[in-house]
Amino acid sequence: xxxxxxxxxxxxxxxxxxxxxxxxxxxxxxxxxxxxxxxxxxxxxxxxxxxxxxxxxxxxxxxxxxxxxxxxxxxxxxxxxxxxxxxxxxxxxxxxxxxxxxxxxxxxxxxxxxxxxxxxxxxxxxxxxxxxxxxxxxxxxxxxxxxxxxxxxxxxxxxxxxxxxxxxxxxxxxxxxxxxxxxxxxxxxxxxxxxxxxxxxxxxxxxxxxxxxxxxxxxxxxxxxxxxxxxxxxxxxxxxxxxxxxxxxxxxxxxxxxxxxxxxxxxxxxxxxxxxxxxxxxxxxxxxxxxxxxxxxxxxxxxxxxxxxxxxxxxxxxxxxxxxxxxxxxxxxxxxxxxxxxxxxxxxxxxxxxxxxxxxxxxxxxxxxxxxxxxxxxxxxxxxxxxxxxxxxxxxxxxx
Numbered sequence: 001x002x003x004x005x006x007x008x009x010x011x012x013x014x015x016x017x018x019x020x021x022x023x024x025x026x027x028x029x030x031x032x033x034x035x036x037x038x039x040x041x042x043x044x045x046x047x048x049x050x051x052x053x054x055x056x057x058x059x060x061x062x063x064x065x066x067x068x069x070x071x072x073x074x075x076x077x078x079x080x081x082x083x084x085x086x087x088x089x090x091x092x093x094x095x096x097x098x099x100x101x102x103x104x105x106x107x108x109x110x111x112x113x114x115x116x117x118x119x120x121x122x123x124x125x126x127x128x129x130x131x132x133x134x135x136x137x138x139x140x141x142x143x144x145x146x147x148x149x150x151x152x153x154x155x156x157x158x159x160x161x162x163x164x165x166x167x168x169x170x171x172x173x174x175x176x177x178x179x180x181x182x183x184x185x186x187x188x189x190x191x192x193x194x195x196x197x198x199x200x201x202x203x204x205x206x207x208x209x210x211x212x213x214x215x216x217x218x219x220x221x222x223x224x225x226x227x228x229x230x231x232x233x234x235x236x237x238x239x240x241x242x243x244x245x246x247x248x249x250x251x252x253x254x255x256x257x258x259x260x261x262x263x264x265x266x267x268x269x270x271x272x273x274x275x276x277x278x279x280x281x282x283x284x285x286x287x288x289x290x291x292x293x294x295x296x297x298x299x300x301x302x303x304x305x306x307x308x309x310x311x312x313x314x315x316x317x318x319x320x321x322x323x324x325x326x327x328x329x330x331x332x333x334x335x336x337x338x339x340x341x342x343x344x345x346x347x348x349x350x351x352x353x354x355x356x357x358x359x360x361x362x363x364x365x366x367x368x369x370x371x372x373x374x375x376x377x378x379x380x381x382x383x384x385x386x387x388x389x390x391x392x393x394x395x396x397x398x399x400x
Contacts, residue, residue, distance in 0.1 A: 009035045012044070021047060021054040030343035033336055039247040041339070045238070048342040049261045063253070070217075070256035074147050077220045078213065079155050081113060116220070117165045119227050123215045124162045126232040127208045131331055136240060137208040143252045144205045145213070151203065158212055159205070211239050214259045218266070228273045233326045235262045237334050268347055272322045287321050287352065288313035294356045298396055302363045309371045316378035320355050324348075328358075333386040340390055350393065357392035358383070 012035060015025050030048060034041040046052045051066075052059055130137045148155050156164075200206060214235055219227040238261055242254040250257070271282045280286065292313050296303040319327055324341060326334045337354070344350040359366070361383055366374050383389060 005035065009037055009040065012040050013038075016040070016043060019056055021056070023047075023054055024345075027343040027345055031340050034339045037246075039245045039250060041335070042242055042245040042247075042250060045241060045338075045342060046257065046261060049264045051257065051261050051264060063257075066260055067253055067256040070259055071147055073217050073221070073259075074145065074213070077217055078148060078158065081116070081156075083155070116216075117161070119219050120158060120162060120212075120216055121165065122229065123212055123219070123227050123232070124158070126229060127212045127215065130208055130211060130232055130236045131240070134331060136244075137211065137236070138206055140200050140204045141207050141210055141243065143254070144203065145210070145255065149203055149205065157205070157209070158216060159209055207239070207243060210243075210255050211235055214239070214255060214262060217259065218263060221263075222266075225270055225273060230273065230323055231266070233323045234265065234269075237326060237331060237338060238262055238265070240331065241335060269322075269324070284318060284322060285314075288317045290352050291317050291321075291355045291359075294352060294396075295359055298356060298399070299360055299363060302359060302366060305367055306359075306374075309374060311371065311374060311378070315375060317355055320358070321351065324351065325354070328381045329384065329386055333384070336386055337390065350397065353393040353396050354389060357389050357396055360396070361389060361392055 008029070012026075012029055015022060015029065026044065026047060030044050034044045043052075047054070053062065127137070148157055211232065215227055215231060218231075235258065239254060239258040242258050242261075243251060245251040245254065271280075272284045272287070274283075292303065292306075295306075324334075325337055329337065341348060341351055341354075358381060362377055362381075365377055365382075369377065
């Protein structure tokens with residue numbers, strides 16, 4: 001470890017041991033990357049995402065309160081519906097007169113259960129293929145949810161629910177427009193079937209199952225947006241970071257901490273996932289156009305070339321912005337980029353500059369390429385050195 005890196009670690013430790021964290025100083029340090037040693041990144045992210053307050057004395061009580069609240073969500077939204085379904089299935093009188101699977105009443109518990117299944121199946125399909133370049137999400141967690149995997153009770157896990165649902169023979173997809181599409185697997189076989197994954201023994205669960213639970217509870221608590229494909233790519237790096245915390249006391253609560261940090265992050269970027277807001281000033285269309293207007297200001301020749309070829313920002317910047325670049329780079333590089341994005345006091349304005357920098361750094365290839373070649377470059381970005389990209393984005397910012 002270089003002396004420079006040791007000094008950076010010491011700088012972070014100095015800021016984080018103060019009774020009241022100096023947020024400006026923490027942002028300034030984090031903008032250039034957060035060391036992973038000693039769980040510094042995990043702690044900084046929790047502060048930068050407004051999960052932990054700046055007053056250190058409040059941390060213990062707030063964490064205890066939030067983690068208990070998450071346990072309550074598990075009881076109400078995963079354990080209780082499973083028990084209710086089992087009871088309704090056992091008691092013929094209840095099924096016939098009180099509620100039954102064909103009850104059209106929107107307040108019917110069965111109706112709610114089946115609607116939740118549609119959301120759950122899409123989440124399940126997406127989280128099983130999360131970060132396929134690493135095996136982490138397929139491996140068992142050291143801290144399975146004992147509340148649900150209670151050996152004294154056979155509570156229905158979400159994995160069992162997916163396996164048992166009558167919809168399991170169909171592929172359910174909900175796009176960003178909110179349209180639910182269901183197609184037979186005979187037409188387009190799902191790339192990730194249940195049988196492709198090793199079944200873990202009773203009492204164990206894979207990391208992807210934890211992520212599935214987080215997304216399902218988020219969807220239940222936020223019915224206006226529920227779950228939209230792509231949210232799995234936002235929660236994945238958060239959970240990975242917290243679940244690999246070297247501090248076991250923090251690592252044990254990675255699920256609850258990820259849920260609240262994800263919820264806070266989504267409160268800032270959720271407009272990107274709502275189609276009806278696309279053309280508003282907070283919508284994704286405005287942000288994509290902002291990337292092009294910034295490019296026009298910084299490199300008019302490249303801007304005119306893309307305009308001439310009718311390469312619209314929707315063709316590539318939609319994914320870059322909506323998923324915070326999580327699909328363009330390997331996970332360690334995504335995490336490094338997020339250090340900077342979370343530290344941005346203007347909340348993701350710097351992301352627009354990063355996208356612009358990504359274009360400028362391949363300007364010679366874009367200027368010399370035709371439409372097909374350029375589209376390939378933009379949809380499979382060729383540069384892997386994220387430090388170079390972030391440095392270029394900072395240059396663009398300073399040149400204003």
